[in-house]
Amino acid sequence: RGDTRVMRDLATRTRMVPQDRVGRAEGRIKQIHTSDDVMKILNSWGLEVEKELVKVRGRVLPAEELFFQDGRAVKFDAKKAEWTKECKGKKPVVAKPMSAGKWALIFPSSCRTSCEKLYRTMGQEGQRLGIEVGMPVLKELNGDEEMLYATAIRDVVKEGVQLVVCCGPNDNKGRYDAVKKVACLESPVASQVVLHTTLKRENILASIPQKILLQINCKLGGAVWGVKLPMKKIMMIGYDSYTDSSQKGKAVGAAVFSLKDDLSQWYSQCKLYEDPKPESQNISTFLVQALKK
Numbered sequence: 369r370g371d372t373r374v375m376r377d378l379a380t381r382t383r384m385v386p387q388d389r390v391g392r393a394e395g396r397i398k399q400i401h402t403s404d405d406v407m408k409i410l411n412s413w414g415l416e417v418e419k420e421l422v423k424v425r426g427r428v429l430p431a432e433e434l435f436f437q438d439g440r441a442v443k444f445d446a447k448k449a450e451w452t453k454e455c456k457g458k459k460p461v462v463a464k465p466m467s468a469g470k471w472a473l474i475f476p477s478s479c480r481t482s483c484e485k486l487y488r489t490m491g492q493e494g495q496r497l498g499i500e501v502g503m504p505v506l507k508e509l510n511g512d513e514e515m516l517y518a519t520a521i522r523d524v525v526k527e528g529v530q531l532v533v534c535c536g537p538n539d540n541k542g543r544y545d546a547v548k549k550v551a552c553l554e555s556p557v558a559s560q561v562v563l564h565t566t567l568k569r570e571n572i573l574a575s576i577p578q579k580i581l582l583q584i585n586c587k588l589g590g591a592v593w594g595v596k597l598p599m600k601k602i603m604m605i606g607y608d609s610y611t612d613s614s615q616k617g618k619a620v621g622a623a624v625f626s627l628k629d630d631l632s633q634w635y636s637q638c639k640l641y642e643d644p645k646p647e648s649q650n651i652s653t654f655l656v657q658a659l660k661k
Contacts, residue, residue: 385447385448390421393421394420394421397417397418397419397420397421400417401417401419429446430446431443431444431445431446432595432596433595433596434451434454434455434593434594434595435461435593435594435595435596436455436458436459436460436461436593436594437458437459437460437461437463437498438459442454442455442458451593455582455592455593456578457496457497457578458593459497459498460497460498460499460582460585460590460591460592460593461590461591461592461593461594461630461632462585462589462590462591462632463497463498463499463500463585463590464499464585464588464589464590465499465500465501465502466494466499466500466501466502466504466530466531466584466588467500467502467530468502468503469502469503469505469527469528469529470502470528470529470530470531471502471504471505471529471530471531471532471533472504472505472506472507472520472524472527472529472531472532472533473486473487473504473505473506473507473532473533473535474507474509474517474520474521474524474532474533474534474535475507475508475509475534475535475564476508476509476510476511476512476516476535476537477508477509477510478512478537478564479535479536479537479564479567480508482535482564482567482568483535483567485567486535486562486567486576486577486580487501487503487504489576489577490577490580490581492577493577493578493581494577494581497578497581497582499581499585499590501581504533505524505527505529507520507523507524512536512537512540512543514542514543514546514547515546517534517536517543517546517547517550518546518547518549518550518554521534521547521550521551521555521557521559522550522554522555525555525557529557530557530558530588531557531558531559531560531584531587531588532551532557532558532559532560533559533560533561533562533580533584534547534559534560534561534562535561535562535563535564535567536561536562536563536564537563537564537565538563538564538565539563539565544561547559547561548561558584558587558588559587560580560583560584560587562576562580589633590632591630591632591633594630594632595630596630597629597630597631600629601629602627603625603626603627603658604625604626604631605623605624605625605651605655606623606624607621607622607623607650607651607654608621608622608623609621609622609650610622617642618640618641618642619640619641619642620638620639620640620641621638621639621641621650621651621654622636622637622638622639623636623637623638623650623651623654623655623658624636625654625655625658635658635661637654637657637658639653639654
């Protein structure tokens, strides 16, 4: 994942437009029909592959319009299902402040220069996006061990910060997992992890603060963009479950509930349970708790 060239090449293979997917499928059908060996095997099984794909009439849904802080609507290319460019430079619908002393930047000494440049540019970019960015609590570490990050997060949480941004020298999964474990379970606080290798790339440094701020804004309860929903005065419920193959017989159920018309705020909860089958029972339990909130 750290190699941008490999990820870009992978994207061209996996994110094909419909026309390319059709061409790929038709090419495979042609290979089957021009191969005597394949046709012989299929005939021996009593199977036949059509020479053309089945055509089905379908409805093409119009693209949603995105709304930002100034109320203006922005359209995007629905065929690509991508609206990053349209969001660039737009002020979020709901901007949450990163007040001075209320967020912390944790980094090893080797990353000091890049991190100082990061929070300065975040302040400048925050003004442009309408997000207040105060001076962070700086925690400089003597190394990049997992334990040092975990201890630093516990310390700044005691100081009352609402967000921690951790800078790592490289893409180390153990370090990332340690940060998220402490920030999500032991000392609950919104967290963001950035890599020093990314900050050193001068050609994209200007776009990094914006991406970080928009992610942080969402984690603090803000909304980057919104869409108009036809239904009003309803509760929207989302539910999903996950079963870990390494822990047989155990699963996690999670649900989100929102009463806001733009669904920009919600109440969420999750639960570990032994039997993943009675999902309706779990949903009803979640719903009762959500109504009490």
